[in-house]
Amino acid sequence: MTIQQKISKIQVKYSSFPDGKWGKNTAKAVADGIGVSYNCFTSLESLNKKIQKKINVKDDGIIGNITCDTLIELSGEKPVIENDGISIATKYLEEFRQTPNISSSKINPIGIVLHHSSGSFVGTVDWCLRSESKVSYHCVINLDGSRVQLAKDNQRAWHAGKSSFKGRSDCNGFMLGLAFSGDTYNRELTQDEINSAVEWILKRLEYYKWPKDLSTITTHRAVSPGRKDDPDKRAEAAILNALRKKLNK
Numbered sequence: 001m002t003i004q005q006k007i008s009k010i011q012v013k014y015s016s017f018p019d020g021k022w023g024k025n026t027a028k029a030v031a032d033g034i035g036v037s038y039n040c041f042t043s044l045e046s047l048n049k050k051i052q053k054k055i056n057v058k059d060d061g062i063i064g065n066i067t068c069d070t071l072i073e074l075s076g077e078k079p080v081i082e083n084d085g086i087s088i089a090t091k092y093l094e095e096f097r098q099t100p101n102i103s104s105s106k107i108n109p110i111g112i113v114l115h116h117s118s119g120s121f122v123g124t125v126d127w128c129l130r131s132e133s134k135v136s137y138h139c140v141i142n143l144d145g146s147r148v149q150l151a152k153d154n155q156r157a158w159h160a161g162k163s164s165f166k167g168r169s170d171c172n173g174f175m176l177g178l179a180f181s182g183d184t185y186n187r188e189l190t191q192d193e194i195n196s197a198v199e200w201i202l203k204r205l206e207y208y209k210w211p212k213d214l215s216t217i218t219t220h221r222a223v224s225p226g227r228k229d230d231p232d233k234r235a236e237a238a239i240l241n242a243l244r245k246k247l248n249k
């Protein structure tokens, strides 16, 4: 695991944005989490030292492998996330960050629309957290499989726009939106993206008792034909094949 991945892992555990960079917000979140006191004049370096002292590693103020490994060890391996009643022990890290881009009405999801966002993972999450974008997905998956859940399953997110599925229009009213970052026409999904999507989808397939033939897992391309083309057919096939493999085990 790279140091960035380790920091991301720590950030998820301490509810800081998982960008893999150790800055003041992350240090504060960790300090709060492990009971280190500081004030607004505390510099990043001295905050780091306080954290290191608390966890009994050399307090040189530099956040390296030993500090990270110790923090990860302390925080335990598998986080359990609460998702609107679904309690899930996840393999991939998942953080909840509420998007403002939801309707007041609630939904009862019957399936999932797959997307790619075109933007980078961090850029996409950031964009979905801004009200002016008027865009949101229920979940965005990073290249390393870590996820940010932006809306609860029963919140109506704004991912599909003008669309229809099995004769029913306006998919936002009854479908979850799951997005990969970037442009899937330019690249294939990573194994971590596939595994993470499968993990996310399978939990819901079981929880909502959606058909095991995957007939309610669709794409933006299919629900908004001619208007949208995401994601690429290769990406769709990779997800469906991986899901079938899991289901047929």
Ligand SMILES: [Zn+2]
Pocket (backbone or CB within 6 Å): 114, 115, 116, 159, 220, 228, 230
């Ligand atoms: Zn889309």
